[in-house]
Each structure stands twice: as structure tokens, then as C-alpha cells.
Amino acid sequence: MTEGMGEATEGIVTGTISIGEVLTLLRKDFPDVTISKIRFLESEGLVSPERTASGYRRYNQHHIDQLRAVLKLQRDQYLPLKVIRDQISEVGLDPEGPPRGPVAGSGLQPEDFRPGAGRVRLTRAELAEACGLAETTLAQLEGIGLVWATPAGHYDEDALAISTIVAKLSAYGVEARHLRPFRVVTDREAGLVDQMATPFKNSKDRDGRAREQEIIRELASLLIHLHAALLRAELVRGGRG
Secondary structure, X not given: OOOOEOEEEOOEEEOEEOHHHHHHHHOOOOOOOXXXXXXXXXXXXXXXXXXXXXXXXXXXHHHHHHHHHHHHHXXXXXXXXXXXXXXXXXXXXXXXXXXXXXOOOXXXXXXXXXXXXXXXXXXXXXXXXXXXXXXXXXHHHHHOOOOOOOOOOOEOHHHHHHHHHHHHHHOOOOOHHHHHHHHHHHHHHHHHHHHHHHHHHOOOOHHHHHHHHHHHHHHHHHHHHHHHHHHHHHHHHOOOO
């Protein structure tokens, strides 16, 4: 074996391995990870692989544990990269340890901001039955832009998720008309995210496209945290928390 080279046995790395071998290891638990993603996390200071004299990246067990921890926090807690970076610099990361830092509490994951896979295809009647709302209520939600059908005329997993949340809110007396501001705020925030990602949209290289997707996810994560922090602060200030 060449000096400095390594191998992975049952997921444990001895010596160092290439970025391609790292990708193979990580994809067992994180199927959507790519080489561009790994390079992006390096550019953000979340992992610092060794470099050979020829400039090739080499990763040891510590680097792989760090990557796993970062990907796990993104997937399970939806933490912004800055929060993850601060944890690394302050106390390090244990991929199997208890979660640290703020949690958005939204239940969303980074993958939720990828285009839908089209696994759910419901008619309006089926959607109403699945979420427990009347079809007239669904029509109201469509009227204010909270739910919409696909071009093929079906309702997808996003429509089901939104309708299910609205059904839970209705148990507290929240009506469709109360939710109109959410559409306005969402449009503004989506426009902001799109504007911030614009410089990377026309990139033809894979790393540029990966960075665009990461920026979109990072902004979405920060906006979710901002909503949670503002609502908590307002409720505490008003003595309702």
C-alpha cells in the first residue's frame, strides 16, 4: 500500500482515503450527498482534508466523522451552516452524540426543498379525505394560494402537508381566511431567496450549481429560525409564553 493511503473496513478508515471513497462511505447514510457537496462544505470551513503534494484531497477518520456530523445536523435538525460551524470551533461534533444548538422545530429537512418526486397524486376528494378537511375548505385554500393542483390536475405531497397542518389549526378555530398573510409572506421570502441565489443560477459547473442549492437551503433554514425566534420573543414579551 502506498504511504499515506488507507482503506475503509466496515466503515472505519485507516490512513487516508480519496474524496470518491469518502462519497461511497457517506452515501450509505446520506444518499443525496455529492462530491460537489463535500467540496462546498470544505469551502465553508466545515472540514479541512489533507492535501498531497499534487493537491489531491485526502480524508482520515476524523474528517469523515466531521462530515457525518455536519450532514446529520443538516438533515435531522435543519441547523444553518453558521451554527454548525460555531459548534465545530467551540466544542467539536460527535455524530452519535446528543443534539446541541437551536432546533427550528419545523420538522423540515434540507431534502424538503428539493423538487418533489411526485410520489403523491390525489384528487381533491382524496386530498380532503386524507387531511380531514371539507372540499369547500380546500377550495378556499386554493383561492388564497395556499394549496394548488399540479399541471396534471393532481395534488402532491406539498398540498397534502399544507392541508394537514391547516386541518390541525382548524381544531383551534383558525379558518382559511386567517391564513392569507402566510401566502403574502411566503411570496416575499421566496423572492428574497431567489434574489440571493441569482448570482449562481447561470453557473454551468457542478460546484456552482451545488452552491446555489446550498444557499437556497441555508436561507430557508435561517428564515425558519427567524420566524421561530420572533414568535417566541413576541409571546414571551406579551406574557403568553
